[in-house]
Amino acid sequence: MSRSFTRSPVFWPAVGLIALVVLNTAVNPAFLKITLLDGHLFGTPIDILTQGSRTMLLALGMTLVIATGGVDLSVGSVVAIAGAVCALMLQGGHSLALTIVAALAVGGAAGAVNGTLVARIGIQPIVATLILMVAGRGVAQLLAGGQVLIVKHAGFGYLANGFFLTLPVAPLLVGGLFVVTQLVVRRTAIGLFLEAVGDNETASRFAGLAAARVKILAYVFCGACAGLAGVLWAANVGAADANRSGENAELDAIFAVVVGGTALTGGRFVLAGSLLGAVLIQTLTISMYNLGISPAVAPVPKALLIVGVSLLQSDRLRRWLAGLWTRGGKGTA
Amino acid sequence: MPDSALLRLRGVTKRFPGVIALSGVDFSVRAGEVHALLGENGAGKSTLIKVLTGVHPPDAGEFVLDGRPISARSPKEAEAAGISTVYQEVNLIPGLSVAENIALGRQPGRFGFVDWRAVRRHAREALARLEIECDVDAELGSLSVALQQMVAIARALDLRARLLILDEPTASLDEKEVAELFSVMRRLRGEGLGLIFVTHFLDQVYAISDRITVLRNGQLVGEYVTAELPRLKLVGHMLGREVHDEAGRVDVTPVAREAAAPLLEARGLARRGAVHPLDLTLRRGEVTGLAGLLGSGRTETARLLFGIDAADAGEIRVRGDRVSLGAPRDAVRLGLAFCSEDRKIEGILPNLSVRENLILALQAKRGVWRTLARAEQDKLCEHYIAALRIKTPGPETPIRNLSGGNQQKVLLARWLATQPELIILDEPTRGIDVGAKAEIEQLVAKLRADGLAVLLISSEIEEIVRNCSRVLVMRERRLEAEVAADNLTTGRLMRAMAGGHRE
Numbered sequence: 001m002s003r004s005f006t007r008s009p010v011f012w013p014a015v016g017l018i019a020l021v022v023l024n025t026a027v028n029p030a031f032l033k034i035t036l037l038d039g040h041l042f043g044t045p046i047d048i049l050t051q052g053s054r055t056m057l058l059a060l061g062m063t064l065v066i067a068t069g070g071v072d073l074s075v076g077s078v079v080a081i082a083g084a085v086c087a088l089m090l091q092g093g094h095s096l097a098l099t100i101v102a103a104l105a106v107g108g109a110a111g112a113v114n115g116t117l118v119a120r121i122g123i124q125p126i127v128a129t130l131i132l133m134v135a136g137r138g139v140a141q142l143l144a145g146g147q148v149l150i151v152k153h154a155g156f157g158y159l160a161n162g163f164f165l166t167l168p169v170a171p172l173l174v175g176g177l178f179v180v181t182q183l184v185v186r187r188t189a190i191g192l193f194l195e196a197v198g199d200n201e202t203a204s205r206f207a208g209l210a211a212a213r214v215k216i217l218a219y220v221f222c223g224a225c226a227g228l229a230g231v232l233w234a235a236n237v238g239a240a241d242a243n244r245s246g247e248n249a250e251l252d253a254i255f256a257v258v259v260g261g262t263a264l265t266g267g268r269f270v271l272a273g274s275l276l277g278a279v280l281i282q283t284l285t286i287s288m289y290n291l292g293i294s295p296a297v298a299p300v301p302k303a304l305l306i307v308g309v310s311l312l313q314s315d316r317l318r319r320w321l322a323g324l325w326t327r328g329g330k331g332t333a
Numbered sequence: 334m335p336d337s338a339l340l341r342l343r344g345v346t347k348r349f350p351g352v353i354a355l356s357g358v359d360f361s362v363r364a365g366e367v368h369a370l371l372g373e374n375g376a377g378k379s380t381l382i383k384v385l386t387g388v389h390p391p392d393a394g395e396f397v398l399d400g401r402p403i404s405a406r407s408p409k410e411a412e413a414a415g416i417s418t419v420y421q422e423v424n425l426i427p428g429l430s431v432a433e434n435i436a437l438g439r440q441p442g443r444f445g446f447v448d449w450r451a452v453r454r455h456a457r458e459a460l461a462r463l464e465i466e467c468d469v470d471a472e473l474g475s476l477s478v479a480l481q482q483m484v485a486i487a488r489a490l491d492l493r494a495r496l497l498i499l500d501e502p503t504a505s506l507d508e509k510e511v512a513e514l515f516s517v518m519r520r521l522r523g524e525g526l527g528l529i530f531v532t533h534f535l536d537q538v539y540a541i542s543d544r545i546t547v548l549r550n551g552q553l554v555g556e557y558v559t560a561e562l563p564r565l566k567l568v569g570h571m572l573g574r575e576v577h578d579e580a581g582r583v584d585v586t587p588v589a590r591e592a593a594a595p596l597l598e599a600r601g602l603a604r605r606g607a608v609h610p611l612d613l614t615l616r617r618g619e620v621t622g623l624a625g626l627l628g629s630g631r632t633e634t635a636r637l638l639f640g641i642d643a644a645d646a647g648e649i650r651v652r653g654d655r656v657s658l659g660a661p662r663d664a665v666r667l668g669l670a671f672c673s674e675d676r677k678i679e680g681i682l683p684n685l686s687v688r689e690n691l692i693l694a695l696q697a698k699r700g701v702w703r704t705l706a707r708a709e710q711d712k713l714c715e716h717y718i719a720a721l722r723i724k725t726p727g728p729e730t731p732i733r734n735l736s737g738g739n740q741q742k743v744l745l746a747r748w749l750a751t752q753p754e755l756i757i758l759d760e761p762t763r764g765i766d767v768g769a770k771a772e773i774e775q776l777v778a779k780l781r782a783d784g785l786a787v788l789l790i791s792s793e794i795e796e797i798v799r800n801c802s803r804v805l806v807m808r809e810r811r812l813e814a815e816v817a818a819d820n821l822t823t824g825r826l827m828r829a830m831a832g833g834h835r836e
């Protein structure tokens with residue numbers, strides 16, 4: 001029983017999260033405190049969820065791409081493009097609903113480009129998405145005319161920082177999307193197809209799967225998630241900054257997925273693990289801030305955490321450790 | 334003679350979650366003998382080898398080589414101790430050259446720099462020892478399967494080796510190549526090596542082995558001198574029951590020919606570099622054989638019929654309608670099925686469960702939205718695990734944990750589950766034990782009786798003769814002859830395969 005529990009893919013990120021929380025509460029006993037103020041929930045855990053919602057969203061899409069054995073480096077740039085599109089649409093007087101649809105469409109289109117390059121033309125995923133990662137920033141700059149576009153729109157800000165029935169809106173949105181994705185992926189055969197293509201693409205094709213289509217679908221979904229994340233990013237700061245929004249977001253998303261128990265080699269994926277991974281990364285960011293670690297050195301503890309959790313997930317390392325334990329005195333010839 | 338043994342294992346036990354793969358097995362090999370290790374699929378042959386060579390740690394057991402206890406913790410350590418192994422799933426890299434493959438993981442050189450000249454020289458020497466002619470700079474993937482197999486042996490065979498283990502090395506070789514392998518094995522035996530040979534071909538056991546050890550369900554059944562053990566007795570030991578006839582005769586009378594409607598017709602079908610234009614007709618209720626030597630174009634033909642490769646010329650009709658097959662998907666939707674010969678690359682999804690592997694083609698045929706309910710999936714698994722006697726701890730076990738033969742059965746089940754109208758079986762009994770082989774042949778007969786069209790590709794001529802009512806013979810990528818049921822004999826087929834020049 002306990003054995004199957006430690007083998008669960010979300011076990012190690014959960015352990016990491018608990019360790020961080022314990023460390024933080026030791027330094028600041030009020031770390032976990034949540035208060036109700038003006039009918040809204042406040043506190044560090046709420047901040048973590050609200051600020052982490054963008055990485056969660058990106059990790060959600062990234063999980064499906066990684067499951068197919070690919071990776072999408074362009075999500076950060078797509079965030080910037082979608083942000084610029086939002087700002088332009090709202091400045092142009094379009095409705096919020098239409099703006100969101102436009103951001104989703106732009107993200108989905110970017111994903112379709114990536115997916116086509118990977119699945120139909122056969123370019124390595126890293127290279128194919130690197131193209132848009134680099135070019136995407138330029139596109140965002142072009143759209144924004146080289147400026148930071150300020151957005152003033154009450155409903156727009158509400159998406160990122162508002163509360164609905166005392167709960168923060170952004171995490172609710174992401175949570176809802178997670179539930180829908182999980183249901184669609186596991187109740188239909190999509191999940192099986194994604195895992196099959198990631199595990200052995202040739203064999204999947206031979207079994208009658210439209211492998212290319214499955215891959216493109218994953219990239220389109222990932223792009224759309226990035227589009228939505230772009231909405232939240234711009235809404236959070238009330239501006240679209242083509243240079244800074246979504247900066248390094250692809251790395252956080254990939255880290256979240258890997259830490260959450262989905263292997264970069266593709267195949268089996270764990271959506272819940274990716275969300276947990278995103279929360280873990282956000283908690284780490286906030287802890288460093290709380291512990292007064294300078295942002296300049298922040299990447300170091302982050303890297304250590306990722307290496308740590310990844311090592312714990314490695315079967316080989318675990319077997320090696322177990323071997324040290326049991327062999328102990330015996331000694332071998 | 335208490336210690337004439339080169340290798341002596343005692344009480345070897347190995348458990349996997351849900352299975353006892355080996356329980357208290359004793360096994361010994363002498364220097365200068367070929368020792369056949371036999372048993373049904375999942376009997377524990379590969380596991381015994383893997384435990385001996387440090388791939389898996391044993392739960393219990395004593396291992397003695399040359400009088401000294403050994404306990405290898407990795408294949409590398411086993412190799413250093415004098416045990417060279419070619420595993421059932423050969424792990425060579427097709428994209429690298431022959432020399433690179435032979436050197437893999439032990440490149441000579443210093444300070445992390447590889448001495449390429451030494452790599453080539455070593456490869457040439459290793460191949461020369463086996464008396465194999467082969468360009469060491471050629472890409473491995475461009476060689477025939479047989480040559481690749483020889484390269485794997487050359488790679489395994491360290492100069493200090495005292496024991497060479499070959500786990501099903503002949504599964505993909507034709508008769509001539511088997512003969513070549515055997516002459517290499519005899520030479521090594523003459524040099525005083527001990528050889529362990531795993532196979533499901535009993536003819537080969539009698540042709541080369543000196544002694545036999547039989548395993549059943551992870552237990553030792555016994556050790557025998559090959560010359561003193563009649564064939565039927567051997568089969569009986571493997572299956573655990575008396576047998577009277579090795580492979581049950583299969584009824585091959587085709588359904589009356591005029592009644593049998595053509596299911597698939599190909600006219601002028603061709604692909605440059607793969608097959609010359611050919612015509613063929615596959616009928617319902619008929620098992621058509623496709624015979625030929627390795628590289629004669631049999632698999633290539635099947636790939637055209639299944640839409641894996643695109644044809645340059647010609648047309649295919651299914652049930653009379655002209656079809657265009659752009660991908661296997663199109664073929665699957667038309668009711669075709671193709672069980673590939675390469676189970677590792679084109680067959681299994683190693684990390685997914687037996688259930689997921691089994692339902693994959695059916696689910697693909699139905700499309701994403703018409704999801705098979707979990708209850709239905711479980712029912713299918715239950716049915717096929719029982720019907721094909723697939724040995725697995727359960728449907729949720731990852732398929733990579735199954736023995737080779739049992740993986741093969743799951744793949745067969747994958748295609749049967751789609752209820753195809755035409756099934757193309759490319760070496761369906763490769764790596765499958767004697768008992769299951771007879772069962773699969775019976776199954777083919779039943780599929781035929783149910784009105785399916787079956788195209789059977791096999792390198793085993795007897796298998797073709799036993800099961801087919803009509804045989805198409807390919808030679809040098811051309812359809813050369815058609816031999817009908819009434820004059821189907823092994824000799825005639827062999828002559829047709831070899832062509833006019835040879836008799």
Ligand SMILES: Nc1ncnc2c1ncn2[C@@H]1O[C@H](COP(=O)(O)OP(=O)(O)OP(=O)(O)O)[C@@H](O)[C@H]1O
Pocket residue numbers: 349350352353354372373374375376377378379380381421724725726733734735736737738739764766
């Ligand atoms: N890595 C593993 N994890 C779990 N179970 C395993 C593993 N390897 C083998 N087994 C199980 O151990 C048993 C013996 O398997 P093994 O591969 O030794 O059979 P085999 O005699 O080589 O069969 P075959 O003729 O089909 O190759 C099987 O029931 C198999 O499912």
Ligand SMILES: [Mg+2]
Pocket residue numbers: 378379380421500736737738
């Ligand atoms: Mg085996």
